[in-house]
Structures are given as C-alpha cells and as structure tokens.
Amino acid sequence: MSVISRFPEIIERAALLADEAYITKPPLADKHGNILFEGDCLELLKALASDPEAEKVQTIYIDPPFFSESDYDAIIEKDGEKQKKHAYRDRWKDGMAEYLIELTARLILMKNVMRSDGLIFLHLDWHAVHYVKVIMDEVFGEKNFVNEIVWQYKSGGSSKKHLARKHDTILVYSKTGKYKFIPLKEKSYNRGLKPYRFKGVEEFRDDIGWYTLVNMKDVWQIDMVGRTSGERTGYATQKPEKLIERILECSSEEGDLVADFYCGSGTLPAVCARTGRRFIASDKGALAIRTTKKRLSEFYGDPEIEEQMTFEFGSDA
Numbered sequence: 589m590s591v592i593s594r595f596p597e598i599i600e601r602a603a604l605l606a607d608e609a610y611i612t613k614p615p616l617a618d619k620h621g622n623i624l625f626e627g628d629c630l631e632l633l634k635a636l637a638s639d640p641e642a643e644k645v646q647t648i649y650i651d652p653p654f655f656s657e658s659d660y661d662a663i664i665e666k667d668g669e670k671q672k673k674h675a676y677r678d679r680w681k682d683g684m685a686e687y688l689i690e691l692t693a694r695l696i697l698m699k700n701v702m703r704s705d706g707l708i709f710l711h712l713d714w715h716a717v718h719y720v721k722v723i724m725d726e727v728f729g730e731k732n733f734v735n736e737i738v739w740q741y742k743s744g745g746s747s748k749k750h751l752a753r754k755h756d757t758i759l760v761y762s763k764t765g766k767y768k769f770i771p772l773k774e775k776s777y778n779r780g781l782k783p784y785r786f787k788g789v790e791e792f793r794d795d796i797g798w799y800t801l802v803n804m805k806d807v808w809q810i811d812m813v814g815r816t817s818g819e820r821t822g823y824a825t826q827k828p829e830k831l832i833e834r835i836l837e838c839s840s841e842e843g844d845l846v847a848d849f850y851c852g853s854g855t856l857p858a859v860c861a862r863t864g865r866r867f868i869a870s871d872k873g874a875l876a877i878r879t880t881k882k883r884l885s886e887f888y889g890d891p892e893i894e895e896q897m898t899f900e901f902g903s904d905a
C-alpha cells in the first residue's frame with residue numbers, strides 16, 4: 589500500500605499516540621532557566637503539554653532523524669584516545685508509515701507547547717520532506733506555512749547516478765498566523781561589482797566589490813562543521829551554530845524560551861547559552877546528552893554543570 593493511501597491512518601494513529609494519558613509533573617529548569625532531558629521527547633512533550641500554566645515556547649527548531657535508513661556514530665575521546673561509538677539509529681521496521689506516525693505525534697504536542705506567536709523550524713532532507721510538508725499542513729494548517737528554507741552546503745559525497753545532493757530543507761510554520769519575525773538583511777552584490785549610485789539607495793563596499801543590503805532570502809549557503817573547526821564535537825550529524833543562530837535571530841529575542849527536542853550534540857543549547865536565550869532540549873541518546881553537557885560546561889566554565897544539568901521529571905533544580 590502506498591504511503592499516500594495510508595495518510596488517514598497515519599494521522600489517526602499519531603493523534604492517538606499524542607493523546608494517550610501520561611501523568612507526570614513537568615521538569616523544572618536549572619539556575620540558568622534551562623531544561624535538558626535525557627529520554628524520548630514524546631515523554632517530555634506530554635509532561636510539558638500537561639501543564640497549562642507552563643511557559644510556552646517562542647521558537648522550536650528540530651532536526652529529527654531524516655528516514656535515511658542508516659546508523660550514526662560519534663567520535664569521543666577516552667583516556668586520550670579517539671573511539672567510535674554508536675550515537676543513534678534512523679531505521680524503521682514499518683518503513684515510512686511508522687516514521688511519519690512517530691514524528692506526527694510529536695509535532696501535534698509541539699504545537700501545544702508553542703506560544704501563540706511562535707514559529708517552528710523543521711529540518712529534513714529529500715528522504716521524507718515531501719510527506720512531512722503535507723503533514724505540517726494538516727497539523728499546523730496550510731495557511732500557517734511561512735517558509736521553506738533551503739540550506740545549501742558543499743560537503744558530503746556525490747554519485748555518478750544523480751546530481752550531487754547538496755541541500756537540506758527547513759520547513760517553517762506558525763501556530764496562529766500571527767508570529768514574531770525579525771527580518772534579517774544580507775548583502776546583494778551589484779552587477780559588475782560597481783556602484784549603481786541610485787538616488788536614495790545606500791551602497792557599501794567590501795573586498796569583493798559594491799553591494800546593497802536586501803531582505804534575506806530563503807536559500808542559505810552555510811558551510812557544514814569542518815573537520816578542523818573548533819565547533820566540531822565528533823557527533824555525526826552536528827549542525828553549524830551559524831545555521832541555528834540565524835534561525836533564532838529571525839524568530840526570537842534575548843530572554844525568550846526556545847526548544848530543540850532532538851538536540852543531538854547540543855548545537856541549539858550552545859547557541860542559546862551564547863546569545864542569551866533559555867532553552868528546553870532533549871535527546872534519547874546518552875552520548876548526545878553527554879556531548880551537550882560538555883559543550884555547555886565549557887561555555888559556562890562550570891565543570892559541575894555535567895552533574896547538574898539533566899533533570900528527572902518534577903525534581904528540584
């Protein structure tokens with residue numbers, strides 16, 4: 589049976605999964621106002637959604653498994669030696685349908701924990717984004733579609749059988765149609781790199797040539813985290829801080845609460861710490877949480893953060 593013909597069943601089963609009762613207190617934040625949860629984000633989302641008084645999230649960025657049918661490793665250093673460890677699995681017994689049910693249930697709950705003026709950024713690639721865009725239309729509403737960002741990069745392999753696949757897609761939806769959005773600017777180089785001298789148009793010059801500043805477009809060229817980059821954690825699917833920073837810059841302000849329910853190596857928490865946002869983050873992999881804590885403790889210069897940061901539900905900060 590095709591995936592499309594299973595859509596009604598997928599939506600129904602996801603709604604049931606999101607609805608199943610789950611009685612627990614939401615976790616409390618640490619002294620920086622942050623929550624880092626080790627476990628399935630379904631549990632965390634149910635706990636957060638169960639508290640009507642809980643502060644709602646301004647921006648959600650998620651980078652879940654892409655339905656790549658692969659396993660991912662992380663390189664960690666132990667006793668001065670580099671070791672390869674299993675980080676997470678992106679394989680699904682019942683194929684695409686199972687993947688979509690699991691993701692959709694969590695998306696339904698994410699909508700509940702968002703502020704009414706919030707945005708969600710959902711990062712995927714060619715494997716599943718076409719199906720998930722239809723699901724986002726269903727969960728968030730077609731009218732609440734905001735952008736489809738193309739993140740273009742140079743790294744990764746290529747094939748003789750097709751064009752080199754060098755972009756991911758980030759779907760952006762609002763909860764209500766009224767949302768916080770801070771327009772960003774980017775350089776647009778003049779033709780011939782020479783000044784136009786149009787009346788009333790401010791022009792600038794750098795090493796490349798003359799340019800004007802225009803509203804940022806939805807195609808972003810940002811390098812992946814390189815082998816020698818200081819950002820590199822060894823976690824296989826780590827995303828660049830510049831990408832997450834741009835997402836947070838256009839959708840949130842200092843002091844806002846933002847969330848990443850599939851935080852991996854902790855890129856979003858690291859950017860939040862540096863740019864003055866508070867975060868809720870989770871990952872079901874112990875290695876992911878360990879890497880996130882390491883990044884945060886290095887930023888805060890606080891070795892104890894490794895002990896303090898992860899919370900049981902309802903425990904004291």
Ligand SMILES: C[S@@+](CC[C@H](N)C(=O)[O-])C[C@H]1O[C@@H](n2cnc3c(N)ncnc32)[C@H](O)[C@@H]1O
Nearest residue numbers: 628629651676826827850852853855871872873
């Ligand atoms: C693509 S990686 C995220 C990478 C991250 N953006 C970074 O910059 O490092 C996806 C992550 O989702 C986690 N994950 C998969 N299913 C999950 C679930 N149900 N709940 C929480 N985390 C999950 C995996 O352990 C993995 O770390």
